[in-house]
Amino acid sequence: MNPAQDFYEQLRTRQLSLYATSKKEYDRFAIVRLVVILALLVAVVLAFGYSFLAGFLSLPVFVGVSYFLVKKHDSIKRTADRAEIRAALADRELGALNHDFRVFDGGDDLLDPAHPYALDLDIFGPHSLFQFLNRTVTAGGRRSLADALLAPQDQDKRARTQVQGKDLSAMPAWCLEFRMLGEGLNDSxxxxxxxxxxxxxxxVVQSGLDKALLYVIPFLTIGSIAAMLLIDPWFVGLIGxxxxxxxxxxxxxxxxxxxxxxxxxxxxxxxxxxxxxxxxxxxxxxxxxxxxxxxxxxxxxxxxxxxxxxxxxxxxxxxxxxxxxxxxxxxxxxxxxxxxxxxxxxxxxxxxxxLVSWATLRYNHPDWVDPEFTDEPVFQATGLGHPLLNPAGRITNDIDMRTDGHIHLVTGSNMAGKSTWLRTVGINLVLAQAGSPVCALHLRQRPLHVWTSMRTQDDLSESTSSFYAELKRLQSIIRAVSEKDEDVFFLLDEILKGTNSRDRHTGSRALIRQLIRDQGAGIIATHDLELAVLENEPGSRVENYAMEVQTRGDDLVFDYKLHPGVCTSFNATALMARMGIEIPAEEIKLHHD
Structure with a gap:
C-alpha cells in the first residue's frame, strides 16, 4: 500500500471521530450556556431588586461569565469545523490516489489557446495537469503554480522548488493543516x-490641526451630551x-x-x-x-x-x-x-x-523521480508515463534522442497511442522544468522550450480555417526555432492534415528538413508512411518509431508500446467496417496485409 493512503485513511478516521465528539459537546454546551446565562440574568434582576449597588456590582459578573461561555462555545465549534475540514481534505486525497481528482480546481480561466503548449498538453481545464496538481488555497498561490507550468523556471528557482518541495513532502500533516487554515478563503x-x-x-490625515481634533472630538461629544441633558434649550449642546x-x-x-x-x-x-x-x-x-x-x-x-x-x-x-x-x-x-x-x-x-501543491505531489507519488539536467543536447527517459492516466493501466515507454536538430518520426494506426505519447513527453518536460518530480524511472534532459501543434481549430471570429490556423501555429514554431533564443522541442501531430495528400507530403518533408537545419528537435506523429524514407537519406537526423496494433479475430489489440521502425499494421478500414461502412472483405484483407 502507498504510505500516503495509509496516512490519509488514519487521518480521516481520527478527524471524523473528533468531529462527532466535538459536535456532541457543542450541542450539550449550548444547553449549559443557555441555562447559566438565564440563571445569571435572574440573579442580576434579583440583585437590582435588593439594591441598586448590588445590581450594579453583579453586572460585570454577568457580562464576564457570558463572554466566557460564548467564547468557549465558539472554540468547541471551531474544533468541530476544523476536524470536519481535515477529514474532507483527507477524503479528497484518497480519491486523488485512486485517480479521481475532479474535486480540485482545474483553472479553466487560466487557459490561453495561443500559448505554445497549454491547450494541446491539457495544462488547464477538466482532467488537466493543473487539476491533478492544484492544492492551493490562495489566489497568489494558484497564479504562481500556473506560472510554473506555463514557462520553464530558471535553474535557481527550479532547484529551490525541488529542495523545498522535498522538505515539505516529509511533513504531510503540516501541509494538510495549511490547506485547512486556508479553506474557504476565496480571495482574488x-x-x-x-x-x-x-x-x-x-x-489621508496630514493636517496637524485635524489630527488634534481627532483627540478632542470624543470629549466634545461627551460634553455635548451632558449639555443637552442639563441646559435649556437642549439644542445648544449640539454645538459640540x-x-x-x-x-x-x-x-x-x-x-x-x-x-x-x-x-x-x-x-x-x-x-x-x-x-x-x-x-x-x-x-x-x-x-x-x-x-x-x-x-x-x-x-x-x-x-x-x-x-x-x-x-x-x-x-x-x-x-x-x-x-x-x-x-x-x-x-x-x-x-x-x-x-x-x-x-x-x-x-x-x-x-x-x-510549495504545498508540489510537496503533496511528491508525497502522493513517491515512485516518481527528480529529473537530471545537463548541458548536453539530449533528452533521455526510461519508464516515461502519462501522469494523468491511471497508474493501474498506464503504459510507459523509453526515449533517447539528441536535441540539436534531431526528430523522432512516429507512425502508427488510429488509437495506437501516438498522440498520448506526444502528451506524455510534453507534460513530463513541463513538470521537470517547473521543479517537479516526473512520472518516470529516470529522466535526463537539456532545458527546453516546448512548442506543440496538435489541436488547431477553426476560428470563426477571424474567419480562419483549421488548415490556416495550423499554418499560423507552424509559423510560430518555425520562428521560435530559427531565432535560436531558446532550445525548442516541438511535438507535432498529423501536420498539414487539412490539405490533399500530395501537398501534405511535400510540405511535411520541407518542414522537417527546415526544422532540422535550424537545430530544432522534437517528435512528429503521422500516418504518412512516405515520410519514413527520410531516415534513409545521407546524414539523416530522422529516426523512425512505430506504435502497432494487432488483430485477434474481430478484436483490435493495442499495446501502446513504442518500437523502432515503421508501422506495418493499420486499423482504419476495420473500424470503418464496424461502424457500418460496407468495405469489401478483400480491401480489408489488403490493408491488413
Missing amino acids: LAQQQRLRDWLLRPA LVPAVLLYRKYSAAIATEHAYTSAMGSLLKQYADLLQHADGWSGASADVARSVPAIRKLSYYISQLDVRSNPFAMLVELGGAWSMQWLTNLDGWRETYREELPVWLDTIARVDT
Missing part, C-alpha cells in the same frame, strides 16, 4: 492588487458636534476612496495571518514571517473597524467620535510602518501555498 488577485495599490497612497460634522464633510470622499481599497479585506487578512503563523513553523519560511503575523492581524482589525461605516447606525459613531477618521489615522500609521514589508509577506504566502 484583484483584491491583493487593490491592497498593494493602497500601500502606495499618501496618508460641529467639529465632527465638519471633519467628516471634509474627508468623506477620502474615506470612501480608502474604504474601497481595503473593503472586505479584514477577514481575508485574518486568514492570511493564520497561514503565516502556520508557515512560521516551517524552517524554510522566510525569517521575517514571525514579525508579519501580529502586524497583519492588526491591519485586519483596523480594516474591520473601518468596515463599520457600512452599518446603518454608523453615523452615530461618526458624529460621536469621528469613527472612520480615527481608524484611517491608524491605517495611515500602519501603512507607513509596513509599506515595504506587506508585499513580501503576500508573496511568502503564495510561495508556501504553491
